[in-house]
Amino acid sequence: MYRSLRVLFVKGSIALRSDAELVRLLLEDDREAAFEALIARYGPMVLGVCRRILRDEHAAEDTFQAVFLILARKAESIRVEDSLGRWLYGVCRRVAVRAKAKVVRQIPEPLVTCDHLNDPAVEAVRAESRHLVGLEVARLPRKYRETVALYYLDGLTHEETANALAIPVGTVRSRLSRARDLLRTRFIRRGLAPALLASWLESREAAASVSWALLKTTLRNTGGVPAAVAVPPTVLVLANHTMRSFMMTKALSVIAVAATLASLTTGAALLVRGDDGPTKAPTQSQAAEPTPATPSAKSPELEEQYRRIIAEFEEAKKRALQASSVGKSEYERWEILSKESPEDADYARRMIDLAAAHPKETASRDALIWVINKPYRADAGAYGDEFSRAVNLLVDHHADDPEVARLGLGLDNVLSRRRDAFLEGIYANAKGREAKGLARLALAMYLEKKATFIPTAHKLPVADGHLSRSYDERGELVEKKIPFSNEFEGYRQHVRMFDPDFVRAESVRLYQEVIADYSDILYIPTAVRDLERKARETPSASITDAQKKQEMIEVERYLAKVKAKATTLGQVAAGRLDNMWNLAVGKIAPDFEGGGVDGKPLKLSDYRGQVVVIVYWFSTCGPCLREIPHERELTKKMNGRPFTLLGVVTDGRGESARKVVESEGMTWPNILSGGDKVAERYHITGNPSYYVVDANGVIRSKGYLADSSLDELIERVVSETETKEKSKPGQSN
Numbered sequence: 001m002y003r004s005l006r007v008l009f010v011k012g013s014i015a016l017r018s019d020a021e022l023v024r025l026l027l028e029d030d031r032e033a034a035f036e037a038l039i040a041r042y043g044p045m046v047l048g049v050c051r052r053i054l055r056d057e058h059a060a061e062d063t064f065q066a067v068f069l070i071l072a073r074k075a076e077s078i079r080v081e082d083s084l085g086r087w088l089y090g091v092c093r094r095v096a097v098r099a100k101a102k103v104v105r106q107i108p109e110p111l112v113t114c115d116h117l118n119d120p121a122v123e124a125v126r127a128e129s130r131h132l133v134g135l136e137v138a139r140l141p142r143k144y145r146e147t148v149a150l151y152y153l154d155g156l157t158h159e160e161t162a163n164a165l166a167i168p169v170g171t172v173r174s175r176l177s178r179a180r181d182l183l184r185t186r187f188i189r190r191g192l193a194p195a196l197l198a199s200w201l202e203s204r205e206a207a208a209s210v211s212w213a214l215l216k217t218t219l220r221n222t223g224g225v226p227a228a229v230a231v232p233p234t235v236l237v238l239a240n241h242t243m244r245s246f247m248m249t250k251a252l253s254v255i256a257v258a259a260t261l262a263s264l265t266t267g268a269a270l271l272v273r274g275d276d277g278p279t280k281a282p283t284q285s286q287a288a289e290p291t292p293a294t295p296s297a298k299s300p301e302l303e304e305q306y307r308r309i310i311a312e313f314e315e316a317k318k319r320a321l322q323a324s325s326v327g328k329s330e331y332e333r334w335e336i337l338s339k340e341s342p343e344d345a346d347y348a349r350r351m352i353d354l355a356a357a358h359p360k361e362t363a364s365r366d367a368l369i370w371v372i373n374k375p376y377r378a379d380a381g382a383y384g385d386e387f388s389r390a391v392n393l394l395v396d397h398h399a400d401d402p403e404v405a406r407l408g409l410g411l412d413n414v415l416s417r418r419r420d421a422f423l424e425g426i427y428a429n430a431k432g433r434e435a436k437g438l439a440r441l442a443l444a445m446y447l448e449k450k451a452t453f454i455p456t457a458h459k460l461p462v463a464d465g466h467l468s469r470s471y472d473e474r475g476e477l478v479e480k481k482i483p484f485s486n487e488f489e490g491y492r493q494h495v496r497m498f499d500p501d502f503v504r505a506e507s508v509r510l511y512q513e514v515i516a517d518y519s520d521i522l523y524i525p526t527a528v529r530d531l532e533r534k535a536r537e538t539p540s541a542s543i544t545d546a547q548k549k550q551e552m553i554e555v556e557r558y559l560a561k562v563k564a565k566a567t568t569l570g571q572v573a574a575g576r577l578d579n580m581w582n583l584a585v586g587k588i589a590p591d592f593e594g595g596g597v598d599g600k601p602l603k604l605s606d607y608r609g610q611v612v613v614i615v616y617w618f619s620t621c622g623p624c625l626r627e628i629p630h631e632r633e634l635t636k637k638m639n640g641r642p643f644t645l646l647g648v649v650t651d652g653r654g655e656s657a658r659k660v661v662e663s664e665g666m667t668w669p670n671i672l673s674g675g676d677k678v679a680e681r682y683h684i685t686g687n688p689s690y691y692v693v694d695a696n697g698v699i700r701s702k703g704y705l706a707d708s709s710l711d712e713l714i715e716r717v718v719s720e721t722e723t724k725e726k727s728k729p730g731q732s733n
Helices: 002-009 019-025 031-054 057-074 085-102 120-139 142-153 158-165 169-189 194-202 212-222 233-273 284-288 300-324 330-340 344-357 362-372 381-398 402-410 417-429 433-459 486-495 500-517 526-537 546-565 569-582 622-626 628-637 654-664 675-681 707-727
Strands: 466-471 477-482 593-595 601-603 611-617 643-649 689-693 699-703
Touching: 019 031, 031 057, 031 085, 031 142, 031 158, 031 212, 057 085, 057 212, 057 233, 085 158, 085 233, 120 142, 142 158, 142 169, 158 169, 300 330, 300 344, 300 362, 344 362, 344 381, 362 381, 362 402, 381 402, 381 417, 402 417, 402 433, 402 526, 417 433, 433 486, 433 500, 433 569, 500 569, 526 546, 593 675, 611 707, 622 628, 628 643, 628 654, 628 707, 643 675, 689 707, 699 707
Parallel strands: 611 643
Antiparallel strands: 466 477, 593 601, 611 689, 689 699
């Protein structure tokens, strides 16, 4: 009681003094009272950090004492303006991490004295949950991480957290709010129910209280109370090691400053001399070892190395195409191309090795984008390994770059852990407005895709492969079952832990955020950026080869069309929401109209009462053309039944499509003019794409379906229609 009254009343309420005044009093006669006031103010924070890092009460108390012992020794040199909290927090983390790494004290496992043991399975789940929480908190940006750690993990109040970080209380509250939003999103993506976050937030660890025994021991060790015994060795070791690291850091800083001053002095002397000074011939050993080049963003050497690798890759692709052209059949050409095509992973590895040595360079950024920007490649196997390396380098060194964030707009065609890491990493670390807007739209598109995949993973927890069209031994194009890799099967199991409704809701939230905050930013995919670069480097006016000149003219026309359209992120986000809400399975398919092969208008509503399969395609789409034989077979099989196959040409090139219709004998109706507007209304992003619409105009399926899956769905829906027709009054059985 006496000591508490002393802290309150000595020298006019010492407990109400500022941190700067208390540090000054540490050097005067009221050392004990000042120390007691500082421990009362910051002791809970220091002890909480120690407990969280060390997870051992004895080691935490030793570290606690070492922190305040360092404060006592360095009080004279500490410069405090408004708060000592940030300094103490930094020292505390430093000492605690050192204590954990050095293991200066080994504590035996405590004996179990309770009458009952917890269920090991329950404890394992709790431990895993705590581990996941810790991982996600550690991934937060520093300002949020420190605030969350002090408030939720160390149990400090808003005011104590504000004092520790030297920020206003209002800032603490806003950072905690933003951190909760980030954690909620990340918990959902990890497949954890939001209830876990809610329960964690509501059950904050109790604030670390400094016991009277610990307070007395700390005061004695710091010299606030005459010591009856020596300072414990473990406390001295921690304090001395940390003090030495302080001195080493200071010494290195002095050396760096001295070196800088010396170089400035030398430079000034050379300027005064007006020449380069005397040159010294290199020694024999120096001449034998060339100085390694360190290209900058403006240095052409690094860019040239990347260009050579890409040129080699393109040349290898060209040779493979030329070799395949001698094939007498589609199968032979495919077989030759499969054998002769260059392996992407080999070239990607060379580029990434080079980028790892120069990770911050703009040229390296472009090379890493080249590695990832392969829509035709699934990031698996050897290529997946290089894909993962490229992701790590881009997230670590270019997360705030709009061109890197833009890359994510094309990654929603495939789901994988590597793409999760890229999109989440860019989203979490983008700072600039354009990069943030692009990252949010990209992640929203990806989560939308994931939300549609999760129910399939729930329904089919185990699958032996996926169906794909390929050639058999006789060279015929058939449907094959391709086994899933262990990696993909593991990802499917991982996705089963997600709640599709929450993932979809997060996608909607991100779309709405884009519309609200980033609506005016232009939507320019990486593919368009590549075309812009090619048109800038080799405009059509500079090309003499007639074929290449015409190709570049087509590119320039396309770019002019894109520029005139000027689509924004807000428009794309609004379209995606329209696709989710108004073009979802179970909704009525919007009517549309376009010109048919004979020029006459065609409407979707013309086929009401029949099952309609809308096929979106265009004349130069390889996968689209490969589906034509199956579509022809489908129309023959469904002849005489309530079924129509309706093609829609999406690229606006009706005349090119007309030639395909005639050469392939496509007898089913096709919209050749105005199909691009229909595709835009239906938000088609990939070809071929299917919409299955039942006799009542209701969407029953959308997207790409393998042949057998599409056939099964059509048979089921057509049979339903026939059954309903037969059950109507007046219809004969």
